[in-house]
Amino acid sequence: MRTILILGGTSEAYDLAARLAEFPNMRVITSLAGRTDTPRLPAGDVRIGGFGGVAGLSAYLRDTAIDAVVDATHPFAARMGWNAVQACDDTATPLLRLERPAWQPGPADRWHGVADWRQAGQWVASHGQRVLLAVGRQDLDAFTGLDHVWFLIRSVQEPECFKDFAQAEMLLARGPFAQDDERDLLVQHRIDTIVCKNSGGATDAKLLAACQLGLSVVMIQRPPRPSAACVHDVDGALQGLGL
Numbered sequence: 001m002r003t004i005l006i007l008g009g010t011s012e013a014y015d016l017a018a019r020l021a022e023f024p025n026m027r028v029i030t031s032l033a034g035r036t037d038t039p040r041l042p043a044g045d046v047r048i049g050g051f052g053g054v055a056g057l058s059a060y061l062r063d064t065a066i067d068a069v070v071d072a073t074h075p076f077a078a079r080m081g082w083n084a085v086q087a088c089d090d091t092a093t094p095l096l097r098l099e100r101p102a103w104q105p106g107p108a109d110r111w112h113g114v115a116d117w118r119q120a121g122q123w124v125a126s127h128g129q130r131v132l133l134a135v136g137r138q139d140l141d142a143f144t145g146l147d148h149v150w151f152l153i154r155s156v157q158e159p160e161c162f163k164d165f166a167q168a169e170m171l172l173a174r175g176p177f178a179q180d181d182e183r184d185l186l187v188q189h190r191i192d193t194i195v196c197k198n199s200g201g202a203t204d205a206k207l208l209a210a211c212q213l214g215l216s217v218v219m220i221q222r223p224p225r226p227s228a229a230c231v232h233d234v235d236g237a238l239q240g241l242g243l
């Protein structure tokens, strides 16, 4: 029996769990951070909640006799990426990172790359008027003080800080979205700027629609993560695990 731990929270992690669960003599455990109240559950076993830093993850790897770890967390889950490298190093557990490639701008895109939320807030403060915030609930603080800007906040759950926005509308929705629907949404709300993270992966409908409409996109670049053996898709991960 081989036991693989997937650090999850992404669609790739669900896909990998489904593929691994089909192998005989394979135990697959997906770990979720527990950020959403009703998470979609992957195939195989699931554990939910933080490990308690590097020490907690190292102890879990030993106690559960994990044979290999696949860090399939989101590219913006920076801390977990660092913890995984350190804990796998400490316990001599093989580690593979499954990370979708970053989006790249085309010649017609009007992207403004920024390094962090503070810079994104500064850009919006001086250039944005009607802004779609397509970012996580926990990423909104940089925009709450911008009372002269109107925001459309799209999120799976209503953020606590929604009440702190002077001019904002909430849109509860979970992707993926279609390009035509995205274009209609942007036109309907007269959006001039989109703020999003460079999550990467499949071509993104809102970015295609923004390009079509000539809108500005404030693109937050990925945070640094330590170097690790890296693959970009589920097939690559299976290969990397020798399957």
Ligand code: NAP
Pocket: 007, 008, 009, 010, 031, 032, 033, 035, 048, 049, 050, 051, 052, 053, 054, 056, 057, 072, 073, 074, 076, 077, 078, 079, 080, 081, 083, 136, 197
């Ligand atoms: P983070 O900043 O890297 O992690 C913060 C802490 O949350 C970690 O130190 C760890 O706690 C715990 N944690 C994170 N991922 C975990 C996992 N898969 N299993 C168990 N514990 C986990 O991560 P984050 O940005 O808060 O993201 C949390 C989760 O949401 C990640 O699993 C990620 O894949 C998913 N997600 C994040 C984003 C994003 O933009 N950040 C977007 C989509 C999905 P301990 O130190 O106690 O172990």
